[in-house]
Amino acid sequence: MSTKSFLIINRRPPYASNLAREALDSALTVAVFEQPVAILFLSDAVYQLLPDQQPAAIGQKSLAANLQVLPMYDIEQLYVSARALAERGLSTDQLAVPVTELDDDAVQTLIKQHDVVLNF
Amino acid sequence: MIFTIVVQGAPHSQQSADSALRFAEAALAAGHQIHRVFFSGDGVHNGSDLATPQQDERHLPRGWQALVEKHQLDLVVCIAAAIRRGVMNDAEARRHDKAHGNLADGFNLSGLGQLAEAALVSDRVLTFGQ
Incomplete structure (x- = not known):
């Protein structure tokens, strides 16, 4: 099977729709297809990365547990927009998992570097 | 060029559902290939046989069916997204104790693997978002 690099782009908050899941x-x-995968968090999707999510209060399942299993699937490249964090008063040390911060130019480069981009 | 199209928008809720169909029609008319159309999220409603828009409105399930007839287009509806939204074929309906299925002819239920496979063999993957 051929190999392509995949970039998954998240733009939406964790529980307002089903897109994050x-x-x-x-x-x-x-990842199960053994293709390299990176995940990029833009805009309100940075809220997906916050710790201590308690979605049971609104009858939803937590996404945080899924984030923790990513390394088991060899998904270790997680990127976040520095601007999206700054606009929301957040910094990477407040996030639940280690992520790499990218400025807008680096986000562009990241998208260019990947063969397939899937948007959510 | 070989395209794969991902449809996340529901008919009548998101213009993206209509845009996806228009793109597919235009791409095929221009001689391009579409390896697969993958309906996920609310996009699964594009595959409902029960959709009954008014006669002067666009009928997206029929639009996709016309492309299946003319171009043997492969329409795959994400099974996990579909059954939780009440879109399923007769086999799934029986399995879940429902009186009947409602998946329109020409659409098939399958999993996310069909999206991964399609991306691998296509030149471009286009998402028509939610």
């Missing part, structure tokens, strides 16, 4: 499911599926 679909993005994670897609990332895991692509």
Whole structure:
């Protein structure tokens, strides 16, 4: 089977829609196909990375547990928009998992570097 | 060029559902190939046989079916997203104790692996978002 690099782009907050879960499911599926996967968090998707999420209060399942299993699927390249964090008063040390901060130019470069981009 | 199209928008809720169909029609008319159309999230509603828009409105399930007839387009509806939203074929309906299925002819239920496979063999993957 051929190999392509995949970039999963998250733009939405964790529980306002099903997109965050679909993005994670897609990332895991692509990893099962033994393709390299990176995940980029833009805009309100940075809220997916916060610790201490308690979605049970609104009858939803936590996404945080799924984030923790990513390394088991060899998904270790997690990127976040520095601007998205700054606009929301957040910094990487407040996030639940280690992520690499990228400025806008680096985000562009990251997208260019990948063969397949899936948007959520 | 070989395209794969991902549809996340539901008919009548998101213009992206209509845009996806229009893109597919235009790409095929221009001589491109579409390896697969993958309906995920709310996009699974594009595959409902029960959709009954008014006669002067666009009918997206029929639009996709027309492309299947003319171009043997492969329409795959994400099974996990579909059954939780009440879109399923007769086999799934029986399995879940429902009176009947409602997946329109020409659409098939399958998993996310079909998206991964399609991305590997396509030149471009286009997402029509939610």
